[in-house]
Amino acid sequence: MTARGLRLPTGKLLKLPAALGRVNRACSTFQTFAEVLRLPTRQMTKLVFPLQELQRQLTPDSRLDLHVKTFDPSLEDISKAESVFTATGRNRIEYLSSAVRLDHAPDLPHPEVCFIGRSNVGKSSLIKALFSLAPEVEVRVSKKPGHTKKMNFFKVGKYFTLVDMPGYGYRAPEDFVDMVETYLKERRNLMRTFLLVDSVVGIQKTDSIAIGMCEEFALPYVMVLTKIDKSSRGHLLKQVLQIQKFVDTETQGCFPQLFPISSVTYSGIHLLRCFIANITGNLKTDGL
Ligand code: GDP
Numbered sequence: 001m002t003a004r005g006l007r008l009p010t011g012k013l014l015k016l017p018a019a020l021g022r023v024n025r026a027c028s029t030f031q032t033f034a035e036v037l038r039l040p041t042r043q044m045t046k047l048v049f050p051l052q053e054l055q056r057q058l059t060p061d062s063r064l065d066l067h068v069k070t071f072d073p074s075l076e077d078i079s080k081a082e083s084v085f086t087a088t089g090r091n092r093i094e095y096l097s098s099a100v101r102l103d104h105a106p107d108l109p110h111p112e113v114c115f116i117g118r119s120n121v122g123k124s125s126l127i128k129a130l131f132s133l134a135p136e137v138e139v140r141v142s143k144k145p146g147h148t149k150k151m152n153f154f155k156v157g158k159y160f161t162l163v164d165m166p167g168y169g170y171r172a173p174e175d176f177v178d179m180v181e182t183y184l185k186e187r188r189n190l191m192r193t194f195l196l197v198d199s200v201v202g203i204q205k206t207d208s209i210a211i212g213m214c215e216e217f218a219l220p221y222v223m224v225l226t227k228i229d230k231s232s233r234g235h236l237l238k239q240v241l242q243i244q245k246f247v248d249t250e251t252q253g254c255f256p257q258l259f260p261i262s263s264v265t266y267s268g269i270h271l272l273r274c275f276i277a278n279i280t281g282n283l284k285t286d287g288l
Helices: 040-046 048-053 060-065 075-084 124-129 174-186 209-218 235-249 268-280
Strands: 091-101 113-117 151-156 160-164 189-199 221-224
Touching: 040 048, 040 268, 048 235, 060 235, 075 174, 075 268, 113 124, 113 174, 113 209, 124 160, 124 221, 124 268, 174 189, 174 209, 189 209, 221 235
Parallel strands: 113 160, 113 189, 189 221
Antiparallel strands: 091 151, 151 160
16 A cells, blocks of 8 residues: 555654654654655555555465455545544543443543453553553553552543543452443443454453453454564464454454554554544544
C-alpha cells in the first residue's frame, strides 16, 4: 500500500519517530501519522500494518491463513482517524471517573469501547499509546495488591468513551468477576470489546476467562496481540498463526482479523485507532 493520492498538512516536524531507533518513550509521544508517512515504504508498512508484514513471511499457500484485509482502510482514512484521538480545545480527551459497580459508571450517550486483559498484558501501555496525541490524559493504574480494582472511563471528545477494565489474574476475586461480567452483559452502548493477549506467550488459561465471557454474552470483540517487539519474527509468526487458528475455529464473536501491536515501537497503533474510530461510527471507511 502506498501513500498515493494522500494530501496531508505539513504540520510540525517533530523528532525522529521512536520506531526508527532505540526505544524512547518521551519521543514516541509525538509520533504523528504525518511523520510515519515520511518513512520508506517498507518501514512504514511494518509500522502501520504489522500483520501484512508478518504475512509476507509466509509461503503463498499459507498466506490466506491470516485475514489481513478484513479491515483495510486507506492511509487517508488512518490519517483522518488521528484527529479523533488528537486533543484540541474543541476535542477534549480526558479521564472522567472510575467505578467499581456498573451503577456507579457515568451515564454517557456516546458509543463505548472497552479494553480487557490479564494483569501485565500491556493494557495501560496500550491505552497510553492510543492517547499519545492527548498527553494530558492520565492513564491511572491501580496495581498494588489489595487495591480495589476499578473500571476507568475516558471521554474522547464527542466521539466515544474508552473504558479501561481491571486486569484479571488467577485469583480474580468473585466481586471483580461480577463487576466485569455485569458491565459486559448490561452496558447498552458498548460497541466493541478489545481483548488483549500477550503475543510472547499466546492465549493463556486466564485469557479464557475473558474469551468465555465475550462468547457467552455474544459480544462482538477483537483480539489485540500486545508486545510484538519482544519476540523474534519466527516466534511471533508461530504465535500469531496459532491464535488465528483459535479465533477461526473456536470463536463466534471474535473479529477475524487480529491486531498485533507494540506500545514501544507504536507498531499497529495507528491502524487500531482507525478501527476504533470506524466502529464507533466516527469515520466512514471502505475498509470494513
Ligand atoms: P497492564 O498490567 O496490562 O496494564 O500492563 P502494563 O501496560 O503496565 O505493562 C506491563 C509490562 O509490560 C510493563 O513492564 C511494560 O513496560 C511492558 N510492556 C507493555 N507493553 C509493551 C510492549 O508493547 N512492548 C514491550 N517490550 N513491553 C511492553
